[in-house]
Amino acid sequence: MSGIQDILDNNKQWVKTKNQEDPAFFSRLANGQQPRYLFIGCSDSRVPASGITGTGPGEMFVHRNIANMVVHTDMNLLSVLQYAVEVLGVQDILVCGHYGCGGVAAASNNKQYGLIDNWLVNIRDVVRLHETELLRISDEAQRLRRLVELNVIEQVHNLAKTNIIQNAQRGPNPPRLHGLVYDIADGVLKDLEINRYDMLDGLDHIYATEVALPEDKDSSNYEGPQHDPAAEQAA
Numbered sequence: 001m002s003g004i005q006d007i008l009d010n011n012k013q014w015v016k017t018k019n020q021e022d023p024a025f026f027s028r029l030a031n032g033q034q035p036r037y038l039f040i041g042c043s044d045s046r047v048p049a050s051g052i053t054g055t056g057p058g059e060m061f062v063h064r065n066i067a068n069m070v071v072h073t074d075m076n077l078l079s080v081l082q083y084a085v086e087v088l089g090v091q092d093i094l095v096c097g098h099y100g101c102g103g104v105a106a107a108s109n110n111k112q113y114g115l116i117d118n119w120l121v122n123i124r125d126v127v128r129l130h131e132t133e134l135l136r137i138s139d140e141a142q143r144l145r146r147l148v149e150l151n152v153i154e155q156v157h158n159l160a161k162t163n164i165i166q167n168a169q170r171g172p173n174p175p176r177l178h179g180l181v182y183d184i185a186d187g188v189l190k191d192l193e194i195n196r197y198d199m200l201d202g203l204d205h206i207y208a209t210e211v212a213l214p215e216d217k218d219s220s221n222y223e224g225p226q227h228d229p230a231a232e233q234a235a
Contacts, residue, residue, distance in 0.1 A: 029057055033088065037092050038093045041062070061090060067119075071122055092176045096181070098183070099148055100185075126150055130147075149181055156178070
């Protein structure tokens with residue numbers, strides 16, 4: 001119990017302070033949430049989502065993982081994204097990286113770290129895509145800072161590739177996508193100013209999808225490859 005006593009004491013003091021400032025604070029929160037923002041950030045303990053953005057309870061929906069990744073097979077991330085967009089109706093989605101990210105640094109070398117190596121492959125894919133630019137940066141620290149930025153940009157692009165975002169973009173109030181980088185050294189957020197119209201960079205013919213209509217071919221009727229007995233016998 002002693003290990004978390006500070007947490008419990010802090011909580012009691014926080015509740016006391018909130019009630020003094022606004023007696024209706026908790027009852028208002030209990031009625032539901034309508035956050036404006038979805039924050040996709042790194043799990044790093046030095047990057048508190050609410051703290052660096054100046055938001056309070058009820059204003060920001062949050063998902064965090066190693067190196068603020070948007071991985072298309074991550075059901076946790078996709079579930080958070082779908083709920084935030086389709087149920088909560090968030091207006092702005094922030095992918096927030098940070099300089100000095102340990103996950104980005106680990107992905108930039110050839111060492112093994114265990115289970116996390118499988119996750120780091122997603123960042124190494126970013127290195128592969130931007131290797132020419134990165135190799136032009138001789139200073140290692142500056143190269144890692146640029147990789148942090150490029151990783152954020154690619155994760156915003158990955159958001160744009162999801163059918164969740166593509167479907168929302170066809171609606172009346174699509175969420176805006178943003179790429180930010182937090183500098184732990186001075187506490188400042190940098191907006192990478194990613195233009196959502198340029199996200200797929202002319203690759204709509206590959207990534208853009210639409211909801212299948214009833215008259216479209218039903219994949220459930222697919223019977224697999226057709227066999228030609230005569231051809232097989234001849235072979």
